[in-house]
Amino acid sequence: MSKPITVAIADDHPVLLAGMVSLFSSSDKHQIIGQASSADTSMALVCDYNPDVIIMDLSMPGDVFRTIAQIVATAPNTKVIVFTAFCSIESALKALDAGATGFALKGSPSSELIEAIDTVMAGQLFVTRQYASQVMNGLRERARRQALAEAVKLNVREKQIIGHLMQARTNREIAAQLNISEKTVKHYMTGLMLKLKARNRVEVVIASRLRQDQQQDANALS
Structure with a gap:
């Protein structure tokens, strides 16, 4: 037994x-x-x-x-x-x-x-x-909400650059607005493309907007 x-x-x-x-x-x-x-x-x-x-x-x-x-x-x-x-x-x-x-x-x-x-x-x-x-x-x-929140984490500067990209500003204009060099902006752009799996600045903007929409949906459900 x-x-x-x-x-x-x-x-x-x-x-x-x-x-x-x-x-x-x-x-x-x-x-x-x-x-x-x-x-x-x-x-x-x-x-x-x-x-x-x-x-x-x-x-x-x-x-x-x-x-x-x-x-x-x-x-x-x-x-x-x-x-x-x-x-x-x-x-x-x-x-x-x-x-x-x-x-x-x-x-x-x-x-x-x-x-x-x-x-x-x-x-x-x-x-x-x-x-x-x-x-x-x-x-x-x-x-699903947790995976979404942890999938992509952007720092403050990256969020600032994305905000300017959404206003169709060039790297030079972004550099002037943030008081950083154009080379530094390009460095952040490279990092953003890797994080968001984007091939260019247009895809960075599209991915960022999609991410914002997903986060809003997740917050509405929580």
């Missing part, structure tokens, strides 16, 4: 806590090794017992999201499943960002919590079916 999955439960609601203990106590696949009722005691519980899984409520006293991140950082073998009555997409995204690999709702059947444990123990992400598509869309959109 395989070794049971060790489970810790962190919830400050006594009735619900007792119900979860009863659920897992009747299972040969799971072993309850400890309970906690706050974010701080959750961290201590993980440090003391190193469970395979800790099931955490979001409404406990303390900073639960920070504790999730601490658990993931200090006990990487412990999987964190959020089991909560809070059903906002933002709560799910924040928990997953902190390092949780499971998000289940308290209003769901108990079988879903068992499924969540099996899923995260298999190295996969579990999100309650009710919100799975919305949460995954949120994760993809967040990743």
